[in-house]
Amino acid sequence: MHSKPIFIKHANQMITLKGSSAQPLTKEKMSELHIIEDGAVWIEEDIIKSAGTTAELEADYQSRLQEAEIIDASGKILLPGLVDPHTHLVYAGSREEEFNMRLNGATYMEIMNNGGGIHATTSMTRKASEDELVLASLVRLDRFLKHGVTTIEAKSGYGLDWETERKQLTAAKKADELHPVDVVRTFMGAHAVPAEFKENPDAFIDLVIEEMLPKVAEEKLAEFNDIFCERGVFTPKQSRKLLEAGKKLGLTPKIHADEIEPYEGAELAAEVGAISADHLLRASDKGMEMMAEKGVIGVLLPGTAFFLMAEAARGRRMIDKGVPVALSTDCNPGSSPTCSMPFMMNLACMHMGLTPAEAITAATINAAHAINRAKEVGSIEAGKKADLLLLNVPNYMQMQYHYGMNHTDTVIKNGEVVVKGGSLCCQQ
Numbered sequence: 530m531h532s533k534p535i536f537i538k539h540a541n542q543m544i545t546l547k548g549s550s551a552q553p554l555t556k557e558k559m560s561e562l563h564i565i566e567d568g569a570v571w572i573e574e575d576i577i578k579s580a581g582t583t584a585e586l587e588a589d590y591q592s593r594l595q596e597a598e599i600i601d602a603s604g605k606i607l608l609p610g611l612v613d614p615h616t617h618l619v620y621a622g623s624r625e626e627e628f629n630m631r632l633n634g635a636t637y638m639e640i641m642n643n644g645g646g647i648h649a650t651t652s653m654t655r656k657a658s659e660d661e662l663v664l665a666s667l668v669r670l671d672r673f674l675k676h677g678v679t680t681i682e683a684k685s686g687y688g689l690d691w692e693t694e695r696k697q698l699t700a701a702k703k704a705d706e707l708h709p710v711d712v713v714r715t716f717m718g719a720h721a722v723p724a725e726f727k728e729n730p731d732a733f734i735d736l737v738i739e740e741m742l743p744k745v746a747e748e749k750l751a752e753f754n755d756i757f758c759e760r761g762v763f764t765p766k767q768s769r770k771l772l773e774a775g776k777k778l779g780l781t782p783k784i785h786a787d788e789i790e791p792y793e794g795a796e797l798a799a800e801v802g803a804i805s806a807d808h809l810l811r812a813s814d815k816g817m818e819m820m821a822e823k824g825v826i827g828v829l830l831p832g833t834a835f836f837l838m839a840e841a842a843r844g845r846r847m848i849d850k851g852v853p854v855a856l857s858t859d860c861n862p863g864s865s866p867t868c869s870m871p872f873m874m875n876l877a878c879m880h881m882g883l884t885p886a887e888a889i890t891a892a893t894i895n896a897a898h899a900i901n902r903a904k905e906v907g908s909i910e911a912g913k914k915a916d917l918l919l920l921n922v923p924n925y926m927q928m929q930y931h932y933g934m935n936h937t938d939t940v941i942k943n944g945e946v947v948v949k950g951g952s953l954c955c956q957q
């Protein structure tokens with residue numbers, strides 16, 4: 530625990546996003562960043578005690594300025610630590626050969642149907658020890674942190690058998706304990722139909738429901754329950770059955786929806802009351818409208834469209850229709866091997882029609898809502914966790930304008946400086 534208070538002052542722009550903890554932001558509210566110029570925050574232990582202008586906080590804390598560690602943020606912007614609400618953090622191996630195959634014309638689904646793709650990562654993850662998975666995850670968490678991400682979600686789904694699914698979730702829990710970045714867990718036993726069940730996917734869904742879900746709930750291994758609802762993987766009917774079964778055990782539904790083909794995944798997300806529907810590259814207008822009505826968050830993963838060389842999700846249309854939109858890396862070895870949320874924010878502007886302000890909302894408070902953490906993180910407000918990001922740019926639009934670069938200067942996680950001058954601090 531940090532002994533001294535931290536006083537960050539003179540931020541050129543402090544992007545607070547205040548007042549957004551109760552509901553995800555929609556429509557024009559996604560552009561209201563609640564910026565304070567010459568912004569300052571006072572941090573004690575792991576909590577933001579106060580946020581305002583430098584003049585206000587200097588007056589309020591006059592008698593205590595001597596005891597604080599002072600960070601001068603002149604010329605920089607201060608924003609909430611970024612939140613990534615959709616990752617496949619825990620896996621073994623990599624799939625650069627498939628990348629090469631796709632560049633030579635093969636499709637993601639062809640590769641998967643020939644035993645590669647998710648199946649390739651599953652076989653490598655089954656063979657890896659829990660320690661190896663923890664170590665691989667810690668390396669990725671370092672990369673997230675260097676790019677300003679302080680909280681992520683992580684899914685299982687490269688086991689497709691109970692032993693490995695459990696190993697992945699336990700590895701995610703250990704990585705969370707060992708690393709400053711917070712890791713929120715999702716069970717995704719139904720990520721692909723394992724070869725053993727190729728002829729009978731219904732039987733696999735029953736196995737996940739009867740054998741795996743109760744153990745996930747009982748051992749508190751995850752908060753969310755996800756499924757890959759996609760033509761050739763799991764049908765909407767199978768997806769509904771699994772998500773409803775999870776709900777009965779207290780697991781909140783999430784869904785990989787309409788990623789490759791339109792499949793009424795967005796509609797299903799609204800019907801089962803999912804907290805988020807993710808991907809949505811081919812979501813229908815009706816699906817978007819149903820999501821907007823039910824407040825289902827659209828978690829968009831622009832890196833996946835970029836890396837699969839596919840047309841991006843219609844983010845602009847979703848926002849205009851009232852869907853609360855969040856952004857994520859989808860960090861995984863097949864369709865999006867990256868840990869860079871800033872790059873996702875740039876792609877959202879270039880390929881989905883979001884503005885820089887909307888991209889910031891989508892990568893902070895709306896992303897926090899998508900993993901049920903908006904009361905603790907995602908905005909700069911008194912009482913929230915001291916998870917903060919200082920970027921080496923003078924205003925927030927330059928974050929996306931200077932693309933493909935990492936502007937991270939300082940990251941504070943739980944009130945500790947964990948990145949300084951763009952580099953990880955050694956005390957971790």
Ligand code: IZC
Nearest residue numbers: 646647757861862863864
């Ligand atoms: O490993 O290919 N889409 N799941 C659904 C993925 C991509 C991850 C992978």
Ligand code: ZN
Nearest residue numbers: 615617785859
């Ligand atoms: Zn995914």
